[in-house]
Amino acid sequence: MPFLHGFRRIIFEYQPLVDELLGAVGKQDPDQAEEAPDTASYLVGHNDKFLALNELLERHSDSAYYKDGISYSLLKVAELGLVPAAEILLQYGADLSFEDPVTYYTALHIAVLRNQPDMVELLVQKAADINKRDRIHESSPLDLASEEPERLPCLQRLLDLGADVNAADKNGKTALLHALASSDGVQIHNTENIRLLLEGGADVKATTKDCDTVFSSIIFLLGETVGSDKEEAKLINTFCFRVSRLLMSHGADPSDCPSHESLTHTCLKNFNLHFPLLRFLLESGASYNCSQHGPSCWSGFHIMFDRLCSYLGSCEDCDSLELLNKAESVLDLMIAQSPLISLPRNFEVNPASCSVHADRVTVLYQSLKQLEQSPPSLKHLCRVFIRQRLRPWPVDVKVKALPLPDRLKWYLLIHPTASSEDDL
Numbered sequence: 001m002p003f004l005h006g007f008r009r010i011i012f013e014y015q016p017l018v019d020e021l022l023g024a025v026g027k028q029d030p031d032q033a034e035e036a037p038d039t040a041s042y043l044v045g046h047n048d049k050f051l052a053l054n055e056l057l058e059r060h061s062d063s064a065y066y067k068d069g070i071s072y073s074l075l076k077v078a079e080l081g082l083v084p085a086a087e088i089l090l091q092y093g094a095d096l097s098f099e100d101p102v103t104y105y106t107a108l109h110i111a112v113l114r115n116q117p118d119m120v121e122l123l124v125q126k127a128a129d130i131n132k133r134d135r136i137h138e139s140s141p142l143d144l145a146s147e148e149p150e151r152l153p154c155l156q157r158l159l160d161l162g163a164d165v166n167a168a169d170k171n172g173k174t175a176l177l178h179a180l181a182s183s184d185g186v187q188i189h190n191t192e193n194i195r196l197l198l199e200g201g202a203d204v205k206a207t208t209k210d211c212d213t214v215f216s217s218i219i220f221l222l223g224e225t226v227g228s229d230k231e232e233a234k235l236i237n238t239f240c241f242r243v244s245r246l247l248m249s250h251g252a253d254p255s256d257c258p259s260h261e262s263l264t265h266t267c268l269k270n271f272n273l274h275f276p277l278l279r280f281l282l283e284s285g286a287s288y289n290c291s292q293h294g295p296s297c298w299s300g301f302h303i304m305f306d307r308l309c310s311y312l313g314s315c316e317d318c319d320s321l322e323l324l325n326k327a328e329s330v331l332d333l334m335i336a337q338s339p340l341i342s343l344p345r346n347f348e349v350n351p352a353s354c355s356v357h358a359d360r361v362t363v364l365y366q367s368l369k370q371l372e373q374s375p376p377s378l379k380h381l382c383r384v385f386i387r388q389r390l391r392p393w394p395v396d397v398k399v400k401a402l403p404l405p406d407r408l409k410w411y412l413l414i415h416p417t418a419s420s421e422d423d424l
Helices: 006-024 039-043 046-059 066-080 083-091 107-113 117-125 141-146 149-160 175-182 191-199 216-224 230-249 263-269 275-283 300-313 320-335 358-373 378-390 395-400 406-413
Strands: 294-299
Touching: 006 046, 006 066, 046 083, 066 083, 066 107, 083 117, 107 117, 107 141, 107 149, 117 149, 141 149, 141 175, 141 191, 149 191, 175 191, 175 216, 191 230, 216 230, 216 263, 230 275, 263 275, 263 300, 275 320, 294 300, 300 320, 300 358, 320 358, 378 395, 378 406, 395 406
Parallel strands: none
Antiparallel strands: none
């Protein structure tokens, strides 16, 4: 029947052979089985089963559908993790590059999807293309392994076997970007997958053709916390904190351009919601201006005063004093980053828009302008120097360990408050 293709070919041409081959090792087609097969039972009397499988393959070797039948059977035993059966099928000519006629996945893709690390190793050792991309989604085995925390064993095995950690699809999406995009912070936490990829050399500067970066998914998740359930928001914030810390420890820049892809910019605009994460970013050395173009592109000081006045101008049910204290803490963290204050040109603030605490906002603004226009004090220079020498994060732990008076430690710590994931 030459008109048959895809799924119809499976049913009408070589499914009977597949069923017979799987039956020889005491298995059903996993797509047809009512429940997951008991892999442990496969080991019972396995020598007899292997003998039966060998005899069956010899008997059908002249079949018109032999090659497709055993190659499709390889997909099924890969799914079940039956390594000895896979070895026999490969000995008898099963094609490693054979694609499922419906999903277009190879046996290696399927082994990853079903989290069968031993099968993954066998197929790669038998010369399966470890970086092969499927024809539908262009996903490599490493991409698929990165997308689910349950597939961590396969991810580790693929990296150990030499998978290209920075290979990208036609849109520029790498395994690291797959791992980040697949995480929702609530049910799917790919933190360990991300850690493995980073330790394996994943490029934190990877960018898709749509300009998505390693921080794009985190920025999106932070947006999901607005108006969400408190417990759900806490889970998302915790995930974002952990992943941001991982990415920054491997050189990712949260203050990069453009602003909508900058994690620091996002946290500054919503400092009331994302204060612990913002504090962590600044404590870790993230620039409070655009790290590429400076304050002429976007300025943390401008954003902070703009958002503070906006919050205080519409502050009905909010705690205005808490808002102000958070703003002062963030401003102090930015000031403590460098000896000289860098403000954007024509930087002005209109405290009249604040319905409360306009006087304190004015004092904050005037003190900031004075710092910019005056030579830095020795006290300020000492704070900047000591904090820079204590990086990377966590600075607060290191400050507390210094043999200094408590008053000086307080000055170095800058309004000590929560800056860890436990306090999100």
